[in-house]
Amino acid sequence: MSFRAVLGTVGIAVTMGLPGPTTAHAQEAGDAAYTAAQADRGRRIFGAFCSTCHGVDLEGAVGPALAGPSFSAKWSQPDRSAQDLYDVMRTTMPKPAAGTLAESSYLQVLAYVLSRSGLPAGERELAASNDQLKRIRIPVPLNARPPAPEF
Numbered sequence: 001m002s003f004r005a006v007l008g009t010v011g012i013a014v015t016m017g018l019p020g021p022t023t024a025h026a027q028e029a030g031d032a033a034y035t036a037a038q039a040d041r042g043r044r045i046f047g048a049f050c051s052t053c054h055g056v057d058l059e060g061a062v063g064p065a066l067a068g069p070s071f072s073a074k075w076s077q078p079d080r081s082a083q084d085l086y087d088v089m090r091t092t093m094p095k096p097a098a099g100t101l102a103e104s105s106y107l108q109v110l111a112y113v114l115s116r117s118g119l120p121a122g123e124r125e126l127a128a129s130n131d132q133l134k135r136i137r138i139p140v141p142l143n144a145r146p147p148a149p150e151f
Contacts, residue, residue, distance in 0.1 A: 032122020034111035042112030082136035
């Protein structure tokens with residue numbers, strides 16, 4: 001195979017979005033970010049405080065979507081982490097009473113959003129640890145990746 005053919009093959013692999021250290025799941029294997037119970041509590045808090053603006057299914061309404069392609073396009077960027085999302089939630093939500101929920105409530109809603117983004121639940125609860133939250137990346141869903149080139 002020629003150098004040009006090898007380079008083209010590598011380019012296709014990159015275009016198809018094979019996961020790297022800053023995409024999809026940047027967490028280490030087995031380092032799940034939250035528990036299923038935490039995400040379920042977050043679902044209930046979301047329903048009470050967030051769904052009016054962000055939609056019952058996180059699809060967006062008055063506020064932006066918190067799941068799906070537009071959410072992933074914004075929050076799966078290499079320079080963004082769950083810490084950034086948590087900071088936005090904690091300092092600006094719910095409108096017009098920003099910062100009025102307990103820290104544990106913001107973490108539970110974040111766990112729910114992460115679960116809806118496809119991150120798996122594990123044995124440890126999500127905590128407000130900057131180091132832990134900075135390691136968590138919102139995955140790029142397969143349907144949000146650019147299509148393979150036609151030959």
